Amino acid sequence: MSSPSHDAILSAAGRLFGQRGYRAVTVRDIAADAGVSAALVMKLFVSKEKLYAAVRPDESQLAELEVPTSELGRALVFRVLMRRERGTQEPWAVIPFAVLDSPDPEAARTDVRERYLAAIASLIGDTTPERRFASTVVALMTGFGETVRTLGLFDGWDFDELVGHYGAIVQAQIDACTAALNQ
Template sequence: MSGPSHDTILRAASRPFGEREYRAVTVRDIAAEAGVSAALVMKLFVSKEKLFAAVQPDESLLAELNVPTSELGGALVFRVLIRRERGIQEPWANIPFAVLDSPNPEAARADTCERYLAAIAHLIGDGSADRRFAATVTALMIGFGESVQPWTCLAPGLLTN
């Protein structure tokens, strides 16, 4: 289900979930942020846990990459730098926090790991049983997503000048 209220609630939920622990965020907080009723939030998302899962980063951040394999690394890095420069929340940096803060961290870790590894493996053509190349790329992107923040704030306009 998608629509203006659905999308508004998702956008509104990303801020409190990104700033506070899962347990510290209430459905009423999210409803107030979105300008809707708590009943509508529950009607559209069924539970706080399902809403939390819906706002977490997913492998769709890889879906729009339409570059030759030889340019994938550069394209991934460029996207992180552009998001940082524009002050947009960085999904790669949020992955570990989303997993740790979820109501069921072990299940969230397994699900997130499988989704990202499958997406990266498909993207880079890693058909190995253990997907070690995909695991390496995923780990590097998560680390890069988190570590690049101090550098872009020290050099604003790095990518546009």
């Protein structure tokens, strides 16, 4: 059962880890951002490593997408932009930090790769042995999530125009998967 403090700590940790990475963030940084004591952070999460694991990129939000496959590219892009508008954690943007800055990068790489590939492959129906199309969609979305948050490459774009533009790029891979599997 979570409390407002628990949720505030998770939110602060997700935001800070996503912005600066695991090594650059201290428990005190997280506590200050969440408006709680460092002791409370440690009481609730035991260690910085366990807190980091609690805010790892979460592919489960992908299962909530209930749109036709023909609209999936736009829906994925729309969600990234809505999280940017709301200032909430961006799972796609956290992926590089979750892997490279993890206490165990190889284990994190395997875990995150498999969770995201499985989720996207399931969404788009990619049954190719190497999950070629799911891999491309994951790469496109990770790059998009990261550049939207970190580089601000699309800051001047109209929201709907960007959903249509980048959504079409992602959708092209989804459609290619459908076409390849229907041959």
